[in-house]
Amino acid sequence: MDQILGNIGLLFEFPVVNLKIVLDGIMVGALFALAAYGLALVWGVMNVKNLAQGDFVISGGYVSWYLVQNGFPALLGVPVAFVVMWGIGWVVYKLVISRVIERDLFTSLLATFGLAIMMAQILNLLFGSDTQSVDLDYDVLYFFDGFIDVPIAKLIGVLMASVLAAGVIIFMKSSRMGQAIRATAQDARAARVMGIDTEKVYAFTFSLNSAICGAAGAIIVMVWVIQPFYGISYSIRAFVIVTAAGLGNLPGVIAAGLGIGALEQYGAHIFGIGYQQAIAVMLLLLVLLVRLIQQRRNRQVLK
Amino acid sequence: MKKLSMLSILMAAISLTFSQASLAACGEIHLGSAISLTGKYATNGIHAKNGYEYAIQKIKENGGVMVDGKCYNFRVTYYDDESKGDRGATLAERLISQDKVQYMLGPYSSGMTKAIAPVTEKYKIPMVEAEGASRSLFNKGYKYLFAVLSTSEQYLASAVTLAGEMAEKQGKKASSVKVAIAVENDPFSLDIRAGVSEDAAKLGMKVVIDEKLPRDLSDMSAILTKVKLLKPDLLIVSGHSKGAATAVRQIEEQNIKVPMIAITHCEAADVTGKFGDAANDILCSTQWAETLAYKDPLFGSASEYEMGFKNAYPEYKDKKVPYQTAQATAAVYVFKDAFERAGSLDKEKVRDAISETDLMTFYGGIKFSAAGNNIAKPMVLRQIQDGKYNVVAPSAFASHKLNWPRK
Numbered sequence: 001m002d003q004i005l006g007n008i009g010l011l012f013e014f015p016v017v018n019l020k021i022v023l024d025g026i027m028v029g030a031l032f033a034l035a036a037y038g039l040a041l042v043w044g045v046m047n048v049k050n051l052a053q054g055d056f057v058i059s060g061g062y063v064s065w066y067l068v069q070n071g072f073p074a075l076l077g078v079p080v081a082f083v084v085m086w087g088i089g090w091v092v093y094k095l096v097i098s099r100v101i102e103r104d105l106f107t108s109l110l111a112t113f114g115l116a117i118m119m120a121q122i123l124n125l126l127f128g129s130d131t132q133s134v135d136l137d138y139d140v141l142y143f144f145d146g147f148i149d150v151p152i153a154k155l156i157g158v159l160m161a162s163v164l165a166a167g168v169i170i171f172m173k174s175s176r177m178g179q180a181i182r183a184t185a186q187d188a189r190a191a192r193v194m195g196i197d198t199e200k201v202y203a204f205t206f207s208l209n210s211a212i213c214g215a216a217g218a219i220i221v222m223v224w225v226i227q228p229f230y231g232i233s234y235s236i237r238a239f240v241i242v243t244a245a246g247l248g249n250l251p252g253v254i255a256a257g258l259g260i261g262a263l264e265q266y267g268a269h270i271f272g273i274g275y276q277q278a279i280a281v282m283l284l285l286l287v288l289l290v291r292l293i294q295q296r297r298n299r300q301v302l303k
Numbered sequence: 304m305k306k307l308s309m310l311s312i313l314m315a316a317i318s319l320t321f322s323q324a325s326l327a328a329c330g331e332i333h334l335g336s337a338i339s340l341t342g343k344y345a346t347n348g349i350h351a352k353n354g355y356e357y358a359i360q361k362i363k364e365n366g367g368v369m370v371d372g373k374c375y376n377f378r379v380t381y382y383d384d385e386s387k388g389d390r391g392a393t394l395a396e397r398l399i400s401q402d403k404v405q406y407m408l409g410p411y412s413s414g415m416t417k418a419i420a421p422v423t424e425k426y427k428i429p430m431v432e433a434e435g436a437s438r439s440l441f442n443k444g445y446k447y448l449f450a451v452l453s454t455s456e457q458y459l460a461s462a463v464t465l466a467g468e469m470a471e472k473q474g475k476k477a478s479s480v481k482v483a484i485a486v487e488n489d490p491f492s493l494d495i496r497a498g499v500s501e502d503a504a505k506l507g508m509k510v511v512i513d514e515k516l517p518r519d520l521s522d523m524s525a526i527l528t529k530v531k532l533l534k535p536d537l538l539i540v541s542g543h544s545k546g547a548a549t550a551v552r553q554i555e556e557q558n559i560k561v562p563m564i565a566i567t568h569c570e571a572a573d574v575t576g577k578f579g580d581a582a583n584d585i586l587c588s589t590q591w592a593e594t595l596a597y598k599d600p601l602f603g604s605a606s607e608y609e610m611g612f613k614n615a616y617p618e619y620k621d622k623k624v625p626y627q628t629a630q631a632t633a634a635v636y637v638f639k640d641a642f643e644r645a646g647s648l649d650k651e652k653v654r655d656a657i658s659e660t661d662l663m664t665f666y667g668g669i670k671f672s673a674a675g676n677n678i679a680k681p682m683v684l685r686q687i688q689d690g691k692y693n694v695v696a697p698s699a700f701a702s703h704k705l706n707w708p709r710k
Binding site: 124 | 341342343344345346349485488513514515516517519520521522523524525526528529531532533544545548549556558571572573577578579
């Protein structure tokens with residue numbers, strides 16, 4: 001308890017720490033938001049809740065790491081991971097997801113849960129369970145007497161994440177495929193009646209999700225560390241964010257992602273880093289409670 | 304030409320029968336081990352397994368284990384415990400009751416050993432383990448559990464002493480040293496924390512940060528920010544490979560200036576290879592270093608062991624052979640020694656022989672206390688100096704001078 005009070009005291013004693021925490025949080029949050037957006041996409045369009053979301057992220061990280069091991073520049077990892085994971089996503093869709101779309105919620109949850117375990121073990125067999133990271137030889141910018149450190153690598157990562165997010169938004173708004181995806185999300189049957197090949201849309205959406213995750217993973221490996229079994233922590237955050245922001249609400253997803261990033265950092269500072277993930281889960285509970293109360297107000301019955 | 308090839312076939316056939324005959328002459332001692340080949344402990348689990356296998360191979364090449372005038376070779380049945388404790392206990396049951404294993408080699412990590420020890424104890428199966436250092440393993444009164452390594456509360460405690468010495472050299476009191484501790488929430492790391500805070504309390508030092516790292520750690524900037532604010536003189540980090548990798552990377556990134564930083568699992572995380580200069584002047588605790596002057600007739604000196612192992616396992620060529628591997632080898636060596644002294648395959652006799660072990664190995668002295676932990680070998684502290692691991696403490700073994708304060 002003393003430590004918690006002491007930690008809160010530090011926030012007031014050194015106000016600049018707040019800025020650092022928020023900055024760190026935003027940088028983590030940007031990547032959470034990417035993974036969450038992919039999840040929202042798949043969830044909204046095909047009503048599949050992909051529990052393997054985090055494992056797609058980690059796989060993308062390994063694609064990038066593998067490239068760097070073979071002498072390619074680290075920044076190339078992001079587009080390559082995007083493309084490779086697109087392909088993997090497509091294969092996974094054809095093999096697994098296409099068979100569970102029409103089934104009930106439970107089947108798709110089980111299938112993607114199994115997928116998550118499989119992917120983690122395959123990565124473990126391929127690359128070993130060592131923690132891996134790609135070290136970019138960029139400088140670190142220091143502000144406020146070195147209190148705030150912004151590694152250029154992180155800056156590049158956040159920049160790439162935002163470019164990717166912007167690209168996806170423009171794509172969804174203005175391209176024919178984007179329209180088809182949105183139409184399918186609204187009403188798959190109607191879309192089919194209007195001549196949209198929903199099977200193709202599903203495959204495309206899932207591959208796109210996988211590719212977004214892959215790019216996020218490639219950024220993560222430049223900034224933090226990855227390990228075959230780290231997928232779950234990204235999956236959890238993606239679920240928290242999507243639950244908080246709702247489906248089909250991209251600005252909401254981004255805001256929630258950044259917010260959760262920052263709140264987690266505050267939680268880690270005040271309660272200790274061991275509670276960082278607990279805070280994400282606590283937030284999920286809170287969000288669910290609030291949603292429940294909201295919906296109770298809206299609930300209507302036919303008499 | 305044809306004759307020659309006929310001849311060579313004949314020769315090959317003869318040599319084959321001979322080698323088969325010599326194989327048949329040696330019996331087999333069946334050991335079992337449930338070890339982490341997948342899951343979060345897989346890296347070190349595999350290091351340990353390689354250490355076991357190397358020892359077995361080496362013993363085989365040197366005439367096997369001589370028990371009562373008859374030669375035997377070791378064979379190990381491995382099961383993958385997936386780094387999960389309940390799985391480990393189940394597999395130990397299976398090894399003992401289905402595979403009829405009479406002697407066990409340990410799993411990786413204190414947690415897994417803790418899960419398996421009650422099972423081996425129940426069936427009175429002697430287990431020599433090399434990777435479970437938690438001191439809580441040795442206060443339960445286990446009679447069939449023996450560990451070749453130093454218990455974990457000693458791992459970084461010597462860094463506290465060292466920090467105190469440095470403070471006194473500066474004309475300050477040892478009690479002026481401020482300590483920051485960040486350890487993972489698992490039995491092993493919590494012991495390290497206990498050892499460090501005990502020694503710090505003895506010297507009257509103040510612990511200013513005391514945090515537990517999560518299992519899936521990839522970001523510890525929150526702790527390092529606090530380090531920046533509270534300016535401790537000694538930073539202790541223990542969180543297996545991921546803790547070491549994350550700490551070294553972010554200490555550099557956030558430009559943390561602490562005079563002394565001590566961490567565990569430096570080699571396992573390959574911090575020098577991955578982060579280069581960022582790892583300089585960090586202190587790493589180790590059970591064993593290949594520069595130590597220990598020696599035995601089977602594996603030779605510590606450095607000869609390292610060379611021999613690298614030849615057998617080329618994937619270790621570019622890195623250090625981790626101590627996890629060396630101690631696994633030592634565990635098999637203890638078994639060989641005990642079998643030979645017992646002169647019997649009876650597990651009770653073998654158990655008694657193990658408990659009387661007094662062996663000098665390439666890994667250090669091995670002599671078990673009544674509780675089963677090794678009391679003949681001290682912990683070693685090394686500092687990364689220009690990418691090399693140099694022994695700096697305890698001063699009796701030190702080959703190099705400590706760089707202090709860390710730049």
